[in-house]
Amino acid sequence: MSPPDLVLAFHGTEKPAGQQLARRVVLAVAAALPQVKVHLGWADVLTPTLTQTLSAVGPAVVVPCFLxxxxxxxSDLPAAVQASGGRARLTPSLGAAPEAVLAARLAEAGGPGDAVVLAAAGSKRETANRQAADAAARLAREIGRPVRPAFVTAAAPSPAEVVAALRAAGYRRVAIASFLLAPGVFHDxxxxxxxxxxxxxxGDHPLVIATIVDRYRQAVADDDDRIWAGADRQGAIA
Known part of the structure; x- marks a missing residue:
């Protein structure tokens, strides 16, 4: 029996660099899982949408590529999976990137500087904003600098407001750590x-690829456990 397909659900952007990043992630995951067919489904802006991708494949595991x-x-991704008629299983999202990844990206840019703004996309869902605040606290411990969360949209404060506040507090060299997965309007x-x-x-940091692979493998293992548990129960009833 062939393994279920893997569908990576990305937000979507009109920026070619963001689209290319998503495709690089697909290729990297496919290389790590050579026996698995890996597809791309967009949550917004672009096609094929996740719903369209799921309609074209068989049993699949969907990994939300969101932080x-x-x-x-x-909301959107569970609805698309539900519309697939039970042929797809949705895993948890990638979750907050490890602080080591954020620290590495800051170092590549010449940081960390004297203080850091962790800039997230922002959400009307307070849970998502708290996850960004938690990531800021972990990054502060990793780099030994003050780190304050900020949000590009849908929540406050904005990155510009936090940069200004840190300068007013006396920090001379202020860095922004991009808490975004791909290039796009928000990063600009x-x-x-x-x-x-x-x-x-x-982006396509190796730890991002490893997290996607782990999400897929865990979903497949959970499905196998349920199948065997069901078989045991049937045997016991018989």
Whole structure:
């Protein structure tokens, strides 16, 4: 029996660099899982949508390529999976990137500087914003610098507001750590927030690829456990 397909659900962006990043992730995951067919489904902006992708494949595991549990993760993606008629299983999202990844991206940009703004997309879902705040606290412990969360949209404060507050507090070299997965409009906005440097998005860092592979393998293992548990129960009844 062949393993279920893997569908990576990305937000979607009109920026070619963001689209290319998603495709690089697909290729990297496919190389790590050579026996598995890996597909791309967009949650917004682009096609094929996740619903369209799921309609074209058989049994599949869907991994949301999102750093926080905002509206797409908690509403749109579950609805698409439900519409597949039970042929797809949705895993948890990637979750907050490890602080080591954020620190590495800051170092690549010439940081960390004297203080850091962790710039997340922002969400109307408070749970997603708290996840960004937690990531800021972990990054502060990792780099030994003050780190304050900020949000590009849907929540406050903005990156520009936090940069200004840190400068007013006496920090001379302020960096922005991009808490975004891919290049796009949100990342472009960070460059005009007044910081001395802005790190690149988390992108296709090896730990991102490893997390996706782990999500897929765990979902398949959970399905196998349920199948065997069901067989045991049937045997006991018989």
């Amino acid at each position: 926080a549990s905002g509206y797409h993760v908690t 906005r960070l460059r005009s927030a007044g910081a001395d440097l802005v790190s690149e998005p988390i």
